[in-house]
Amino acid sequence: MIEFRSVTKQFPDGTVAVEGFDLVIPPRKTTVLVGSSGCGKTTLLRMINRMIDPTSGSILIDGEDTASLAPVKLRRRIGYVMQNSGLLPHRKVIDNVATVPVLNGVPKKKARAHALELLDTVGLDRSLAGKYPRQLSGGQQQRVGVARGLAADPNILLMDEPFGAVDPIVRAELQQETIRLQAGLGKTVVFVTHDIDEAFLLGHQVVILQKGGHIAQVGTPAEILARPADDFVASFVGADKGKRKLRIERVDGTDVVVDENGTPTGVLQP
Amino acid sequence: MKWLSSNWDLVWQLVFAHVALSVPPIVIGFVIAIPLGWVANRYRVSRGIILLVLGLLYTIPSIPLFIFMPLFLGTPLLSPVNVTVALTIYAVALMVRSAADGLRSVDPDILQAASAMGYSGWQRFWRVELPLAGPVLLAGLRVVSASTVSLATIGSVVGVSSLGYLFINGFQRNIPGEVITGIVATLVIAVVFDLLLVLVGRLLLPWSRRDSRVRARDVARSRTAVLTGAG
Amino acid sequence: MNLFFDGIAWILDSANQGGPGGWIARLGEQLAYTFGAVAIAAVIAVPLGYLVGHTGRGRDLAVSLSGGFRALPSLGLLILLGLGLGIGFRAPLLTFVILAIPPILAGAYAGFEAIDRKTIDAARALGMTELQIVGRVEVPLGLPLLIGGIRSGVLQVVATATLAAYVSGGALGVFIFEGFSTRNYAEALGASILVTVLALVLEGIFALIQRLVVPRGVVAKEPTEIRTRSSRPVAVAGLPAQEGK
Numbered sequence: 250m251i252e253f254r255s256v257t258k259q260f261p262d263g264t265v266a267v268e269g270f271d272l273v274i275p276p277r278k279t280t281v282l283v284g285s286s287g288c289g290k291t292t293l294l295r296m297i298n299r300m301i302d303p304t305s306g307s308i309l310i311d312g313e314d315t316a317s318l319a320p321v322k323l324r325r326r327i328g329y330v331m332q333n334s335g336l337l338p339h340r341k342v343i344d345n346v347a348t349v350p351v352l353n354g355v356p357k358k359k360a361r362a363h364a365l366e367l368l369d370t371v372g373l374d375r376s377l378a379g380k381y382p383r384q385l386s387g388g389q390q391q392r393v394g395v396a397r398g399l400a401a402d403p404n405i406l407l408m409d410e411p412f413g414a415v416d417p418i419v420r421a422e423l424q425q426e427t428i429r430l431q432a433g434l435g436k437t438v439v440f441v442t443h444d445i446d447e448a449f450l451l452g453h454q455v456v457i458l459q460k461g462g463h464i465a466q467v468g469t470p471a472e473i474l475a476r477p478a479d480d481f482v483a484s485f486v487g488a489d490k491g492k493r494k495l496r497i498e499r500v501d502g503t504d505v506v507v508d509e510n511g512t513p514t515g516v517l518q519p
Numbered sequence: 520m521k522w523l524s525s526n527w528d529l530v531w532q533l534v535f536a537h538v539a540l541s542v543p544p545i546v547i548g549f550v551i552a553i554p555l556g557w558v559a560n561r562y563r564v565s566r567g568i569i570l571l572v573l574g575l576l577y578t579i580p581s582i583p584l585f586i587f588m589p590l591f592l593g594t595p596l597l598s599p600v601n602v603t604v605a606l607t608i609y610a611v612a613l614m615v616r617s618a619a620d621g622l623r624s625v626d627p628d629i630l631q632a633a634s635a636m637g638y639s640g641w642q643r644f645w646r647v648e649l650p651l652a653g654p655v656l657l658a659g660l661r662v663v664s665a666s667t668v669s670l671a672t673i674g675s676v677v678g679v680s681s682l683g684y685l686f687i688n689g690f691q692r693n694i695p696g697e698v699i700t701g702i703v704a705t706l707v708i709a710v711v712f713d714l715l716l717v718l719v720g721r722l723l724l725p726w727s728r729r730d731s732r733v734r735a736r737d738v739a740r741s742r743t744a745v746l747t748g749a750g
Numbered sequence: 751m752n753l754f755f756d757g758i759a760w761i762l763d764s765a766n767q768g769g770p771g772g773w774i775a776r777l778g779e780q781l782a783y784t785f786g787a788v789a790i791a792a793v794i795a796v797p798l799g800y801l802v803g804h805t806g807r808g809r810d811l812a813v814s815l816s817g818g819f820r821a822l823p824s825l826g827l828l829i830l831l832g833l834g835l836g837i838g839f840r841a842p843l844l845t846f847v848i849l850a851i852p853p854i855l856a857g858a859y860a861g862f863e864a865i866d867r868k869t870i871d872a873a874r875a876l877g878m879t880e881l882q883i884v885g886r887v888e889v890p891l892g893l894p895l896l897i898g899g900i901r902s903g904v905l906q907v908v909a910t911a912t913l914a915a916y917v918s919g920g921a922l923g924v925f926i927f928e929g930f931s932t933r934n935y936a937e938a939l940g941a942s943i944l945v946t947v948l949a950l951v952l953e954g955i956f957a958l959i960q961r962l963v964v965p966r967g968v969v970a971k972e973p974t975e976i977r978t979r980s981s982r983p984v985a986v987a988g989l990p991a992q993e994g995k
Contacts, residue, residue: 300875325877335872339890339965349876381967397876578953580909582926583942590754596935665821672823676913677930683825690829690916698833702826709821 250276251297251405251437256306258292258462266292267462270306275454276404279431279438283448284458284485290441293462294407297439298327310405325349328398328406328436332413334390336382342368342393343378349401360400367396372426388419395430406431408440412447424450445486449474457482522696534704536680541671541708543603545664548610553656555611556618557644570616577612581605581670585677602674609670610663617659621652653724661716668709672701682708757939766940773925773944780921780948783839783911787846788854788903795851796896799858803892804884812859816852824849824910832917842914842921849910850903857899861892894964901956908949922948 251274258267266289274280282290295301296308299320308315315323336345344351346364351357368375371392382390391411398406408427412420428451431438442448448455449470457465457473459481466478474493477483487493491509497517498505504517523530559569579587588594588601625648633647649656675683685701688694760766767774802812824845831841865888873887915923922941929938 295875298875300871321877321879323877324875329872329875331868331872331875333868335868335875337869337873337887337967338866339967341967352877352882383967575950575953578905578949579946580912580949582912582923583946586926586938586942587946590939662820665817669821669823672825673913676825676916676927683823686823686826686829690832693833695830695833698826698830702823702830705823705826706821 250274250309250311251439252309252312253293253296254307254309256293256296256303256308258289258296258301259304265461267296267303270462270464272456272464272467274437274439276437277435278453279428279440279451280454280456281440281442281448281452282456282458283442283445283452285443288458288460289462290443290458291409293458294409294439294441297405297407298324298329300324325353325401326403326405328401328403330391330394330398330406330408330411332410334382334394336390336393336397338382340381341378342373342380342382342385345382345393346396346400348397353401364396364400367399368393370399370430371396386419387415388423391415391419391423392426395427399430399434399436403436405437405439408438410441410443413442420447427451449486457485522694523700526697526700530685530700530704533680533682533684534708537668537671537682537705537708540599540602540674540679540681541606541664541667541712544606544610544667545660545712547607548614548663548667549660551607551611552614552618553649555615556622559615559619560622566619570619573612573615576608581609581673582676584608585674597678599674599679601677602671602679606667606670610667613663613666614659617655617662618652621655621659622648624655625651650724653720657716657720657724661713664712664716665709668705668712672705753935753939756936757943760936760940761944766937771924773922773941776920776922776924776941777944777948779914780908780911780945783842783846783914783919783921784904784908784952787843787907788850788900790843790847791850791854791903792900794847795854796858799855799896799899800862800884800888802855803859803862804880804888809859809863812855816856819849819852825913825916828910828913828917837918839914839919841917842911842919846907846910850907853902853906854896854899857896857902858892860899861895862888864895865891890965891968894960894968897956897960897963901953901960904952904956905949908952909945912945 253270253272253274256267256270257265259265270289270293282293284290292301296303297310297315299315299318302316336342337348340348343361343364346367347355347357347360350360350363355363365375365378368378373389373392373396377385377389377393382393385393394411398408412423415423424447427438427440430436431451438451440448440451445457448457452470454467455470455473456467459465465485466473466482473482473486474488477486477488480489483489494509495506495514496509498507505513506515506517507513555569559566584605585601586596588605589596589598592600592604594600629651630643630648633643638647671681672683672686674681675687682701682705685697685704689697689701761773766772769775799812802808827848828842828845831844835841835844869887869891870883873883878886911921912923912926914921915927922945925941926938926945929935929941
């Protein structure tokens with residue numbers, strides 16, 4: 250469990266990214282922080298592994314204040330996946346995946362063997378192990394990034410808009426993969442995105458953020474859709490434009506689901 | 520300083536000689552470098568060949584190059600033309616890389632837009648490509664200017680009048696003040712040239728001042744690249 | 751061109767080759783200056799450049815320092831130090847160390863600076879200590895530009911070392927100045943050819959080294975970047991920047 254307790258972050262240039270933020274992130278579930286750019290979602294994520302330290306307030310992981318932990322040690326037990334993968338360009342795929350275990354003192358041979366298994370886990374062919382990141386496609390690099398995040402078998406996996414730079418088809422694949430991995434491995438995933446559909450797809454708990462890290466609403470996707478807390482949320486999820494208000498129309502004996510504007514979105518199965 | 524006060528005339532004379540020796544290579548070098556840079560930027564093969572040849576020319580140390588000049592030009596060994604031509608060769612060698620990099624830094628989308636609006640190839644080069652390459656060209660020219668002013672002092676070793684005379688004479692007569700005067704005067708000329716170039720840049724490239732940071736970084740990069748020899 | 755062959759003949763004449771005053775010994779002195787000065791300069795400039803590159807502090811100072819040195823006339827510096835330290839090898843060596851510092855410093859910090867910030871950020875997020883980031887990420891990725899800086903320094907010093915003879919510091923310049931004062935063009939030309947060949951050979955060796963030290967992953971299938979120029983300057987190939995040759 251990760252707990253934010255009245256966390257505030259003011260950057261040296263004066264911008265207040267986050268103010269008085271409280272949130273409980275349940276274990277073994279996916280929590281998605283979603284909001285437009287500048288809402289402080291990445292700042293919140295990076296405070297969990299102390300890439301950024303809060304100006305005030307505290308963050309607890311399983312009841313332990315992270316301020317009392319050494320940042321480097323903390324980071325090694327938390328997986329981190331970022332946009333554009335952040336792979337080390339001068340290391341082969343397998344060594345990129347094995348980075349953290351090697352840092353933790355695992356013998357290289359053992360770390361590499363484990364890294365090969367992780368390539369299987371994230372759906373990459375083992376033949377890619379000897380390639381350099383540049384030789385991979387964007388989607389493949391992103392998978393390597395996920396494998397690297399999982400390498401030290403962390404309980405927590407932080408994902409910062411990991412699929413923002415890949416094309417829609419690959420993104421859809423990676424999203425399904427993420428769901429499968431989370432369900433299979435039971436990690437606590439904290440996921441940052443600006444895409445509400447991605448948030449609803451992946452999140453058990455979705456946190457909609459407004460500027461300054463103010464929480465507009467927290468809940469399951471169904472709860473948020475059923476009762477948007479205010480106009481902002483309604484607009485953010487698209488409820489005000491009729492995109493989320495569906496009704497059934499009967500066409501040639503089949504129930505077709507259409508939105509408020511009459512645009513068909515699917516067929517109702519009996 | 521006592522030396523300086525009693526030798527003003529000599530110093531002034533040498534300053535003028537030094538300026539006269541360094542300006543033509545900077546100007547001619549720039550003019551030659553633009554078309555060469557354009558050709559280098561245009562085709563992959565020409566880029567490799569041009570940059571390789573100029574790189575090798577630049578590798579030739581200055582005193583040997585001064586000494587080789589009479590072989591090719593048929594000039595007397597002590598002729599100032601040797602130094603002027605040699606310094607021009609260095610200026611071209613340095614400047615072509617900046618020119619090629621500068622032209623390459625122009626966003627191809629802008630060039631396409633210019634063509635789409637109806638600029639001919641020639642117009643496009645003069646009115647769009649060259650001005651947009653301006654900041655990188657200017658950065659390169661400043662480097663050329665500083666190194667040419669400094670190199671011109673070596674001309675005095677082969678008997679061509681410049682501020683370097685003060686070094687040689689000061690050494691022979693054991694007058695540190697004279698040597699220091701020569702160093703300071705050289706630095707002052709370099710700084711004045713640099714300020715003039717910056718000024719010209721502001722007049723000709725008014726947009727580049729409040730331009731995006733990306734652009735400024737581009738220029739900074741190309742300066743560092745020239746400095747470290749990787750571009 | 752007959753003169754040119756006179757120069758070659760001077761080089762080939764065995765009377766000019768051996769002994770302490772022969773060109774072989776003088777060539778050795780030229781090389782000793784070059785590598786001695788560059789080694790000393792590297793010991794000073796590399797840690798300093800790494801510090802600037804890693805922390806980003808003092809960058810402006812480093813940039814203007816390495817830029818400003820370009821205009822410093824090396825002959826003037828050499829002679830001034832010669833007047834202070836006396837004739838011999840000390841003034842030239844010190845001059846060459848001073849000349850070699852700026853390009854090496856620039857190579858060291860530019861090498862760090864050229865690394866994608868996201869890569870550094872990722873390394874930190876993985877839990878690397880600052881020292882590990884320097885040692886395992888920044889140094890290997892910055893190596894090509896550092897070698898580029900060292901290459902510039904070497905070429906600059908090997909060219910400028912010709913001037914050492916001016917303050918009785920030996921090296922190949924001895925023949926050039928001697929040839930000038932005795933109107934022996936063949937001698938000056940022969941020594942000039944030797945200096946040039948030496949510089950070209952060193953240039954070639956360094957071009958090769960620079961190619962070899964680029965981390966494999968960095969050159970592996972470089973995406974064509976005509977359109978968007980990557981944040982990493984192409985590390986191989988390069989034009990050495992020399993001032994005061």
